[in-house]
Amino acid sequence: MTAKTEAVYSDQKKTILITGGAGFIGSHLCDRLIAENHRIICLDNLSLGIKDNIRHLFGHDSFTFIKTDLCAFGKLQNIFKKYTPDTVFHLAANSDIQKGALVRDVDLKNTFLSTYNVLEAMAQSTCKKIVFASTSAVYGELKSKLHENIGPLFPISFYGSAKLASEAYISAYCENLNLQAWIFRFPNVVGERCTHGAVYDFIGKLRKNPTELIVLGNGTQCKPYLYVKDLIDGILFGFTNSCGKINYFNLGVNSATTVDTIARIVIEEMGLAGVNIRHTGGDRGWVGDVPVFSYDLSKIHELGWHAGLDSDSSVRCAVRAELARKK
Amino acid sequence: MTAKTEAVYSDQKKTILITGGAGFIGSHLCDRLIAENHRIICLDNLSLGIKDNIRHLFGHDSFTFIKTDLCAFGKLQNIFKKYTPDTVFHLAANSDIQKGALVRDVDLKNTFLSTYNVLEAMAQSTCKKIVFASTSAVYGELKSKLHENIGPLFPISFYGSAKLASEAYISAYCENLNLQAWIFRFPNVVGERCTHGAVYDFIGKLRKNPTELIVLGNGTQCKPYLYVKDLIDGILFGFTNSCGKINYFNLGVNSATTVDTIARIVIEEMGLAGVNIRHTGGDRGWVGDVPVFSYDLSKIHELGWHAGLDSDSSVRCAVRAELARKK
Numbered sequence: 001m002t003a004k005t006e007a008v009y010s011d012q013k014k015t016i017l018i019t020g021g022a023g024f025i026g027s028h029l030c031d032r033l034i035a036e037n038h039r040i041i042c043l044d045n046l047s048l049g050i051k052d053n054i055r056h057l058f059g060h061d062s063f064t065f066i067k068t069d070l071c072a073f074g075k076l077q078n079i080f081k082k083y084t085p086d087t088v089f090h091l092a093a094n095s096d097i098q099k100g101a102l103v104r105d106v107d108l109k110n111t112f113l114s115t116y117n118v119l120e121a122m123a124q125s126t127c128k129k130i131v132f133a134s135t136s137a138v139y140g141e142l143k144s145k146l147h148e149n150i151g152p153l154f155p156i157s158f159y160g161s162a163k164l165a166s167e168a169y170i171s172a173y174c175e176n177l178n179l180q181a182w183i184f185r186f187p188n189v190v191g192e193r194c195t196h197g198a199v200y201d202f203i204g205k206l207r208k209n210p211t212e213l214i215v216l217g218n219g220t221q222c223k224p225y226l227y228v229k230d231l232i233d234g235i236l237f238g239f240t241n242s243c244g245k246i247n248y249f250n251l252g253v254n255s256a257t258t259v260d261t262i263a264r265i266v267i268e269e270m271g272l273a274g275v276n277i278r279h280t281g282g283d284r285g286w287v288g289d290v291p292v293f294s295y296d297l298s299k300i301h302e303l304g305w306h307a308g309l310d311s312d313s314s315v316r317c318a319v320r321a322e323l324a325r326k327k
Numbered sequence: 328m329t330a331k332t333e334a335v336y337s338d339q340k341k342t343i344l345i346t347g348g349a350g351f352i353g354s355h356l357c358d359r360l361i362a363e364n365h366r367i368i369c370l371d372n373l374s375l376g377i378k379d380n381i382r383h384l385f386g387h388d389s390f391t392f393i394k395t396d397l398c399a400f401g402k403l404q405n406i407f408k409k410y411t412p413d414t415v416f417h418l419a420a421n422s423d424i425q426k427g428a429l430v431r432d433v434d435l436k437n438t439f440l441s442t443y444n445v446l447e448a449m450a451q452s453t454c455k456k457i458v459f460a461s462t463s464a465v466y467g468e469l470k471s472k473l474h475e476n477i478g479p480l481f482p483i484s485f486y487g488s489a490k491l492a493s494e495a496y497i498s499a500y501c502e503n504l505n506l507q508a509w510i511f512r513f514p515n516v517v518g519e520r521c522t523h524g525a526v527y528d529f530i531g532k533l534r535k536n537p538t539e540l541i542v543l544g545n546g547t548q549c550k551p552y553l554y555v556k557d558l559i560d561g562i563l564f565g566f567t568n569s570c571g572k573i574n575y576f577n578l579g580v581n582s583a584t585t586v587d588t589i590a591r592i593v594i595e596e597m598g599l600a601g602v603n604i605r606h607t608g609g610d611r612g613w614v615g616d617v618p619v620f621s622y623d624l625s626k627i628h629e630l631g632w633h634a635g636l637d638s639d640s641s642v643r644c645a646v647r648a649e650l651a652r653k654k
Contacts, residue, residue, distance in 0.1 A: 104447065104450075104503075108443065112492070116435065120431065138495075140498060150476075150478050151476045151477050151480065152475055152575060154494070154495075154498035154575075155495055155498050155499055156498065156499060156502040157502075160495070160499065161498060162495075164491070164495040165491070165492030165495050167481070168480065168481075168488035169488045169492070171467060171483065171488060172482055172487065172615070174481075175483040176428050176431075176485065248481075287502065287503055288502060
């Protein structure tokens with residue numbers, strides 16, 4: 001619907017390894033690249049990803065799913081040897097940012113060391129191209145509009161620090177082992193198969209109790225929300241249209257949506273009325289949550305890509321998808 | 328001699344834990360803080376540090392040396408429990424940058440995961456202040472003058488990526504576990520007890536063969552060199568005079584010295600003549616070596632600190648120290 005880049009990576013059939021391929025975003029990438037006639041090797045440890053996200057691809061000749069944890073380095077080496085992928089799209093990570101604050105080594109292992117293992121397996125293989133799912137969280141709580149070249153980079157969540165650590169290692173591997181990298185810093189992403197975040201939480205809460213909605217923070221937290229199919233489109237556009245050693249882009253929309261607006265959209269779409277909204281207070285949802293940010297998107301825009309949906313529309317689209325799924 | 332900050336951290340006796348305390352820089356920090364009447368717990372695994380650097384402190388009532396590797400987390404926990412330090416000066420790292428390119432997990436373990444363990448041990452203890460030895464290498468190969476807030480940060484050595492990863496984790500620990508951090512990005516540091524770098528290498532080579540000197544690269548590599556006692560002074564000045572959650576500074580000199588100039592100074596100080604200098608060629612000494620950089624030092628200068636020696640003088644001072652030591 002919103003994808004504007006047609007078959008960006010389909011001049012010839014390639015073998016593509018997708019880590020975290022059974023996750024929310026990874027499974028959409030599988031769909032898109034299968035549709036573009038590539039061979040997909042989908043890895044997932046199914047800790048957050050689920051088979052239901054990719055079950056519809058199981059019968060496809062060009063789709064292979066392997067349940068494995070990236071911490072199992074020997075198995076990863078064997079997968080590179082057996083399938084000799086052209087490119088890795090490395091999306092596997094602990095996407096549960098709040099959990100990372102409580103269980104402090106979960107991001108170390110599942111977000112950073114997993115990346116290290118992927119890079120090391122690539123260094124020992126013929127596969128030299130990595131596309132990496134990074135995040136706005138690497139910027140920490142900088143007050144200015146976030147350009148890719150801004151600093152200092154002091155993340156406030158363990159998720160953000162593990163992603164920045166991953167970027168740092170990708171960079172050294174590019175220099176020392178001749179890898180080539182495409183780093184995309186995602187904003188909040190919403191849409192079909194999403195299992196966390198305000199849209200998902202609010203719908204769950206209101207299904208349990210349609211009269212009251214507890215909102216973390218004061219409700220004014222305001223961030224850009226990108227629709228997942230736009231995100232996939234942006235990744236493939238950036239990957240196809242840049243060829244430096246390290247190519248790095250913010251991906252997002254110029255608009256933004258407050259948490260209170262998300263609550264309003266969810267309530268509207270659920271057809272509810274008279275919901276008592278209670279804020280837990282404070283300027284953010286939890287420690288490590290960046291309450292407000294705004295991307296400078298000039299770099300990806302100048303390359304020629306714009307998102308199809310603005311932030312509010314992305315949220316509404318995601319709400320409708322979630323409501324349709326769980327009917 | 329060059330220290331201009333008198334007793335910056337000595338309003339009262341504190342227990343200070345120094346990791347990498349038997350190393351080149353760490354041992355100078357031990358000297359300075361013992362001289363300022365603090366109690367020092369000096370940790371080192373003696374992989375690069377040596378007892379000779381701290382032997383003169385062994386009889387001192389306020390100096391305790393513990394041989395331990397920071398990867399031994401249980402032992403580290405016990406040290407924090409037993410000595411309840413006020414502040415950690417975390418200098419332990421793999422300082423052999425070239426080795427990091429060959430043995431790729433050495434910086435992962437000894438530079439990054441060691442930092443992670445220190446942070447986690449601090450989170451579980453009463454010690455909440457960390458002073459961290461970072462590096463110009465976090466900036467990668469940016470062409471402009473390096474201000475602390477410049478980006479993007481794409482290190483080209485595994486040492487640089489492990490230090491940036493460490494900074495990222497320090498930041499998240501500050502936010503989530505109420506640590507307070509002082510991050511100092513060192514340039515090339517020279518002086519007594521240094522065991523690597525051009526000064527040390529050139530003297531060693533010329534002692535073996537006083538007629539020929541092989542210089543890595545084309546000799547025009549040009550970087551700021553800071554005398555180790557100036558560095559210690561800058562660290563303590565910055566630590567004493569800033570009190571944010573994360574305080575971060577470039578430390579250095581505005582001048583710089585080429586590798587060919589270092590060769591000339593070494594030859595002069597050794598009283599040699601007619602040395603045949605041969606360059607291996609290329610713009611840098613090895614993969615991961617940043618050949619040219621220049622710091623923006625306005626932040627530490629505005630705080631009130633300047634180095635005592637310029638870059639060439641620091642090099643000459645270091646050459647004389649090295650020649651005196653090995654007579």
